[in-house]
Amino acid sequence: MTSASDSLTPVVVSGFWHPPGASRSEPAILKERNQDMVVVADEYPSRILSRAAVEAVAVSDRLAQIPRRLRFPDNSLFETNDNDGIDALLRRHGRRESLVPRLEEFRPRLLLFVAATLLLIAGIFRFGLPVLADVASDLTPQSVLRVASRGSMATLDQTVFQSSTLPADERRRLETEFAALAAAADPAYTYSLNFRRGGRMEANAFALPDGTVVLTDELVNLAKGDDDMLMAVLGHELGHVARRHGIKQLYRNAGAVALIMMIAGDVGSAAEHILTQGAAVLTLSYSREAENEADRYSVDIMRRVGKDPEALARFFRILYRRGDKSPQAFSTHPGTADRIRAVEAYAREGR
Ligand SMILES: [Zn+2]
DSSP states (O other): OOOTTOTTSOOEEEEEEEOTTOSOOEEEEEEEETTEEEEEESSOTTSEEEEEEGGGSEEOOOOTTOOEEEEOTTSOEEEESOHHHHHHHHHHTTOOOOSHHHHHHTHHHHHHHHHHHHHHHHHIIIIIHHHHHHHHHHHSOHHHHHHHHHHHHHHHHHHTOEEOOSOHHHHHHHHHHHHHHHHTSOTTSOOEEEEEEOGGGOSOEEEOTTSEEEEEHHHHHHHTTOHHHHHHHHHHHHHHHHTTHHHHHHHHHHHHHHHHHHHHSOHHHHHHHHHTSSSGGGGOOOOHHHHHHHHHHHHHHHHHTTSOTTHHHHHHHHHHHHGGGSOGGGOOSSOHHHHHHHHHHHHHHTO
C-alpha cells in the first residue's frame, strides 16, 4: 500500500477515520495534496473527510506495533497500522521522526541495563541490607533506644504482663546480684531489672535495646533458688544489649522500609519509627550467631563477678529436659545440646 522507497510517488496510507468526538469510525485513505494531508473516504475518494497542512497535524510517536494516530485541527482522528507509510510521509515533508524507534533499535543494550539494575537491587537486599542494618544500629543514639524501649515496655505491660507476685525480699536479693552483674557490663547502657508475671510469655527473660531487663516470676520459680543460673540468663541478655542484637534484628526485619528511610532521612528517625512500631520485640528471634555471642558474654561476665561461668549450661539442661515447653526466647532449635557443649567448653577455656 505504501511506496516509501520512492520519494517521487505520493504516499497513500489506508486506515480508519474517526469524526470529531465520535468513537465510530469508517475506512479511509490518507493522501498528500500539495503541502496538505487529506483524508478521503475509502469507497468515495472524492469525499474529503479531513484536510490540513502537514505541520498542523499531530502525529503520535512510533511505538512498536501500536497504531499511529493523526489528529487533525478539527479534532478528527486518522488511525493506521502503516507505520512505515506515516514515517515516509513525515520524511517527505521534513518532519523528524520521533526518538522512540531509535531507542527500540538499542533494545539489547536496554535489556542489559535493566538486568544489571535488577541484579544490583537484588544484591543490595541480599548482601547490603544486613551490613546496612549493622551500621545503622551502631549509629542509633541512646536517646532513641530509650524512647523505643519505653514504648515496647508500655505495650508489653498493657498486653502481656501482670505485676510480679514475688516476695519483696526475693526481689531485693536478685536486684542486688543483678546490680553487681550490670556493673561489670558495657557501661554505655543504663541497666534496670524489672519483675513481671509473664502471662503467655511464661518462664522468660529478655532485654530491651536500652538495657531494660525483664525477668518473669515463672522463670524465677523454675530456677528453684539457683540464683547463679538466673544471673547467667540475665548475663546472656546483657550480651544481647551490649552487642545491639535487638536493634540489629529490628532493622533487618524492617528490611526495605529501613533501607529507604535510611537513604531518605537520618538514621535516628528511621530507627525511632521502626522501634516504636509496637511490640516488635515480642516476635524477635535472634540469629544462632547472636545467641552464641550472648552465651559467651554470659560466661565472661559471670567469671568477672566471681560467679559460676557454667551456670548458663545448667539452664539449658533444664530447657532440654522440658523439651517443647522451653521458653521461646531460648529455644534456638535445633541445638540446645550443642549450646550446652559450647558453653561448657568456653567456660573451661577461661580456667
Ligand atoms: Zn538470647
